[in-house]
Amino acid sequence: MDEVKDLIERLFRTELPSRALDTEVAKALGWKEEADGVWVNTQGGRSPRAPFYTSSLHAIYTFASSLSPRGGASWENGVASAQIGDGRLIQAKTPEIAMCIAAILAVHSKGD
Template structure:
């Protein structure tokens, strides 16, 4: 769990600094919400060239493409349901900046609203990992 917490903190900081949507960030976000990747080495029989194919599986075991969390508002919002069973709040944007505020947490700013929503979802995940299950 300590490694996951450290990884979440690193990802959150990198998203806040992100200037645009990023597919590698989308994949890292997915990993924190139960997605797994299976990599297969493929060999071209005619040229013997090798390539790697990555198959991604969501938390329900479905083989799908990783959503574009950092560029698509619907995909980013879908993270919130995974992060917390009851979420309320909203997001806003202005040229060059997006913001998101959910539940009673402080607002977060990032380059776009989708990225700000991703940060909020990851912060919820981080808090859930840091709070003992029987606390409250």
């Protein structure tokens, strides 16, 4: 759980998309990289690389929609917000990053 907490803290501080963070976010959301380099998620989805979660609102919103039919993201004047279901309202520099944080919290709060 310390790794997840550290990732969330770094996401709150980041201002730009990052492929390195995409990889960490994907792992935190349940994706695994197989020996052949193909990424597999818990629903059986396969991808040749980790999804572009920190730069693609479509990618992270699609994942978030699998967690709850309710939620969304908004942005205005340099701050973005995101929420998934009844989860915490998250504010970050971009809607993608806010949605990443909200998704990680939703995944890791299940069973609490």
